[in-house]
Amino acid sequence: MTWLPHDFVHPVHVPVPGTTVHLRPIREADTALDYPAVMGSRERLWEIFGPAWGWPEETMTYEEDRIDLLRHEKEIAAHQSFNYALLDEEETAILGCVYIDPPERTGSDGDVSWWVVDDLVGSEVERALDALVPQWIAADWPFQQPRYLGRDITWQDWLALPPACDTPEARPAEPTDPTDRR
Secondary structure, eight states: OTTSOTTOOOOSOEEOTTSSOEEEEOOGGGHHHHHHHHHHTHHHHHHHHHHHHOOSOTTOOHHHHHHHHHHHHHHHHTTSOEEEEEEOTTSOOEEEEEEEEOOSBTTOSEEEEEEEOGGGTTSHHHHHHHHHHHHHHHHHSOOSSEEEBTTTBOHHHHHHSOBOTTSGGGSOOOOSSTTOOO
């Protein structure tokens, strides 16, 4: 991918200061932890991510979540996008996630968003994560203009921006007629 330098090495363990939790890249093997975290906070997560991503669907199954996490794991390995799980010290519970993606809309070189489970909304952990993410992105990621979705721009304003030039929705359609050489 051209959105990150070819020699970029993504962080694999990020402690959240002042807490016992940490971030690490999510894996397919985390499905048993991820599914209850997502579905237990599904209504609030749908309010945040639903209009933009259509996620998490009310009917999402365990198997659909597993497939989604496998896709995330592969995207992380290929440096296409990143999903970091927020985990307790023993890694027995997923408490939220941080997403770091190539820009889908103009005006940034990386789109960043995150959430915590319903039980942690308003907690010290959420405040610590809210403080950490922008600092972590500035310190460890090669972005000049990161955008924090739902934080420094509303999801509605983000959706109204023009698509970034290298996203599928911004590319011209492939000709259906083989003689059409657009």
